Amino acid sequence: MKRTVTFLIVVCMLVLSLSSAFAVSVNDKVDNSQTVVNLLVDSINKGDWKTYVDLQANINREGIQGFINDADNAKNGLGIFNVKSAKIKEMKALSDDVVAQLTNLSQYKQQYNEVQAYLVGIDYRVKKENKYFFNGVNYNLVVLGKEADNWKVIEMSDAPLEILIPAGYGFGSEDEKEALKIIKARINGDIVNKEGKLIESNKASYRGIQIEKGINSADIQEAPMGVLSTGDHVRPDYIRVYHDRSSSDPNYHKTISTDFYYYVKNVLPNEWYSTWPSESLKAGAMAVKMYGWYHVYHLKWPSLNADVKDTTADQVFIDNTEVSSTTTAINNVGGVGLENSSGAVFETQYLAGTQGQPGTQSSGKMSQWGTKYWADQGTKTYIQMCHYYYDNSDKSSGAIATFSY
């Protein structure tokens, strides 16, 4: 019995010593990785780009080094070169279950022995306020991974305060509330600074929308007071188009910001036969408009800084090709948008289909020939055609709906 008691004591001591060792290890993890965040922000503040690059994980280092080495980036104050000073205002470690909702934590955990993430409020002073930086406290998600016993930065991105704060993971500070206002304005298409000054906007004007509806410019009245569209329901003012279709195009291999209405007018006749019945053209007008609209909010070609290409990869866009019948169809559906059963704008993909056939129901892809088929039958309106292709598809788990803008 004595031996048993002795053995039990030994086991308990072992268990206690192991658990205390783990406790120390967790604290060390936070302390050491936090130091790296401090060093990172300090390097930005001092313009110490060697340290800034050294602190990056291998996977990012070369790309960041390339950006730093490009003299034009420094000259034009692009990216991190825009920062005049940076100082940490507040910082907190985030638990894995929170981080998993914000980034690809499981993949990071496969690549790194240890991962730690922080919500960091950094007080920036910048050369020029833009959609990436504003003067005041900006909030970043900084994710670190352990590479050969050293903590390295694997991600530094805008913190989604609009998710973190309602979920109770914010700081509750005044700076944070101000940053949230800026983020909310950004979601609505306005890039504003801390003082609420508009820096940049991609929101169509009331006048622009009336013109899209086919109303004569001279007849347009003052904008009425009312509920404004928000989020991705705000009709974009312009779309960035990468010209890749023809080497004879003077804008070949350039990304051009194009008036959104002009874009839709110069796509539809290149996609739908302009001689087709009006309901078919209206269905096409909805698909073309909402495809472009979706991509303004979901940039498709990040390395080209373009929302869409002017080719069949997206929609065929050719300058000055508008036709009256297709423009009339666009005017007739002006002010009407499409949303999926979750209330979000979705990618209204389409394909040619087969002449004389309706195409596949709920495929998530409208058939161009299918819209001609339905219009000839006279059994479906353009909205019913949209329902036929997009309801209960990968784009919308239930029925799609229209919204006004």
Next chain:
Amino acid sequence: MNRFFILLFSVIFLLSFTSCSNETKKLNTNPEQQLNQSQNTQLKQNIQTDLYQISIPKEWTAEKLDGNILAFKKENKKIGGLDIIGYYPEQPISQLEPNHSEVIESKTLEGFFTEVVKEKLKITPPAASGETTVTEQVHLFFIIKEKKIAYDLYFNTADVDEQTALNIAKSLKLK
């Protein structure tokens, strides 16, 4: 009785120790090791961009376009390419498919450094073009969730056989 207790505690202690060590054990699932085993020796031309490197057959050419995009050509005819596309985790996989395409076959591939979805697509020109030519392409979408992008490696199936496409896909390495 004492011996029984000693034995019981020893077994519990050993078991708990074993389970702890299992938590830190790393499985040897290095995809690069697996990929090197099937490296095709025919891919003798290594293409380097700022973001990635990839190997293609020596008789092909790779045209480097803006934004680290590639166009593969054989005897001056475009037979495939590599695009970089925005990826949004909350959106369906069809977000990666070009407009005007229809999916013939889709599957997720194993053994790559990231999630790879292979799709065989039928691509038709716009109805208004009056053309009816159908192009069949195989697309390999390398999804990089944390960067919200996907590398779209694609080939015309009439010009590039599936094994060559897969071998080229296996040679893709991000920097």
